[in-house]
Amino acid sequence: MQFYEDLVVGEIHRFGAYAVTREEVIAFASKYDPQPFHLDDAAAAATHFGRLSASGWHTCAMTMAMLVxxxxxxxxxxLGSPGVDDVRWLRPVYPGDTLSVETELLEKRRSATKPDRGIFRTATRVFNQDNVMVMSMTSRAMIRTRDPAGTDL
Structure with missing residues (x-):
């Protein structure tokens, strides 16, 4: 079990191996981001992507699957997240890529109003199989404390 007290600021973890498939790229785009370069080879070839590419939102979803x-x-x-501070799609993600995630704990603090939880901020970086960073984001999240009364402060 990993609680607030177990989080170490500065710690970096690398994990995940998500295989991006053509079928999933098209299915996701068809439902959530139906731009031609996510759906059609010829349309994608005529863009700066050069070929069919995953939606940035799909990249976020694949990242979330690895995080979970x-x-x-x-x-x-x-305990969920109050939001993402920023997201950057740095390079295209293509069918055939395999994604992995690196997280770095930037800061943590106990909630001022709810001592049974902590809040932490994480830098998340996503890489393809060639170790090229394709996405980055910074987000905040909440986590249970081992000591809900907050007496370990």
Whole structure:
């Protein structure tokens, strides 16, 4: 089980191996981001992408899947997130790519109003199989404390 008290500022973790498939790129884009370069080879070839590419929002969703799997594996006592501070899509993600995630804990603090939880800020970086960073984001999240009374301060 991983609680607020177990988080170490500055710690970096690398994990995940998400295989991007053509079928998933098209299915996601068809439903959520139906731009031609996410749906059609000829349309994509005529753009700066050069070929069919995943939606940036799909990249976010694939990243979230890897984060949730990691949290499940570590017993992370997450309580959701109040939001993402920024997202940057740095390079296209293509069918055939395999994505992985790197997280860095930037800061943490106990909630001022709810001592049963902490709040932390994380830099998340996503890489393809060639170790090229394709996306970055900074976000905040909440996590249960081991000591809900806050007496370990």
């Amino acid at each position: 799997e990691r949290h499940r594996d570590t017993g992370h006592q997450g």
